[in-house]
Amino acid sequence: MYSGPLRAVVTALLAVGVAAAATGCSSSDSSAAADGKLGVVAAFYPLQYVTQQVGGDHVSVTNLVEPGTEPHDVELSPKQVAQVTDADAVVYLREFQPAVDDAVDSGAKNKSLDVAGVAPLSDGYVPLEEGELHEDEKGKDPHVWLDPTRLAGIADAVAKKLGDLDPDHAAEYTANAKALNTKLGTLDAEYKSGLASCKQKTIVVSHNAFGYLAARYGLTQVPITGLTPEEEPSAARLAEVAKYAKENGVTVIFFETLVSPKIAQALASEVGAKAEVLDPIEGIAKESNDDYFSVMRTNLTTLRGALSCQ
Known part of the structure; x- marks a missing residue:
């Protein structure tokens, strides 16, 4: 037990701590x-x-x-x-x-x-x-x-x-x-109409984030990495996706806004495709005026161009 002046100091410190916690x-x-x-x-x-x-x-x-x-x-x-x-x-x-x-x-x-x-x-x-x-x-x-x-x-x-x-x-x-x-x-309705008539139906994406979108609008998603975007893909997976992209005439490899695009860009270069942003809307960039709807509509425009939609 504390006594004398030391007890007074400890009591004061505890009081300050409790007040700070409450605040x-x-x-x-x-x-x-x-x-x-x-x-x-x-x-x-x-x-x-x-x-x-x-x-x-x-x-x-x-x-x-x-x-x-x-x-x-x-x-x-x-x-x-x-x-x-x-x-x-x-x-x-x-x-x-x-x-x-x-x-x-x-x-x-x-x-x-x-x-x-x-x-x-x-x-x-x-x-x-x-x-x-x-x-x-x-x-x-x-x-x-x-x-x-x-x-x-x-x-x-x-x-x-x-x-x-x-x-x-x-x-x-x-x-x-x-x-x-x-x-x-x-x-x-805009997505259904906009993606109804497209020459290409496959999207190759850097991160496995677009499964629900693909399922809803009749697309096939091929992700480079799985559910965790920072995960490095294996050499075997990269080779697998590159082969698939070449065989299926994929012209765009998509990367996202909040993760490094380097892997997607390298794959795009290898298969002779472009690299473009497709945003999973997990967050909004700093100092952006976008919201969910504006980003979703930008994604639709991007998809229509990449998939040669009518």
Whole structure:
């Protein structure tokens, strides 16, 4: 036990520490705001966008991933873990970001919405040739937002979650989700029409992110790497994809915005193709005025050119 002057010093330090901790919790961006808004944490950009559109003026949304940052393996700071714990609700996609899963399990499980439960996820990888899958190639594909009809289902689930927390504005959340889903329906129709008559139906992509988009619009996705974009492909996989691209007349190899394009560019050079951006919309670049819809429409224009669509 401490005594005399030493006890006084320790007591003072503990008091400061408790006050600081309390201040840190109360000032969290994701906790219920003084103006009565719901404080919601969204795990990454598409979920942030949907929650903001559905919540409108009654919700304050915090994104755990900084603009321009790849979200797959995000690490959370102590402040962000506190934001998850303090939030009125957390919208996330389980098994996409392990650190977020851990934070939810530690202090937010009963107030979380796992959008992976809204619609069943598909297997993440189909090999071009027979053989065992690498670890990076196993698992379920999380990129459901690239199918607008699946994102519409997520919007409805977010509206229900917010309405349960804030019954006074439940009708408004439902109406906002309906309005968003109308826009998503229009986008879906644009994709169906725009990709209906194309000379090429195969997209070779740097990262296995476009399976839902391909399935929805009758395309075949051939990824260079699996579900984790930073994973280096094996020499055998590169040779396999190069052979496939040459044999099937692929003229464009796609890379994405938040990961190095070097491998896709090298493969494009090898097979005599161009390298172009196809954005999986896992995040929005810093200082960008784009949003989900503008990037999806840019992707459609890119696909139509690459696939020689009528």
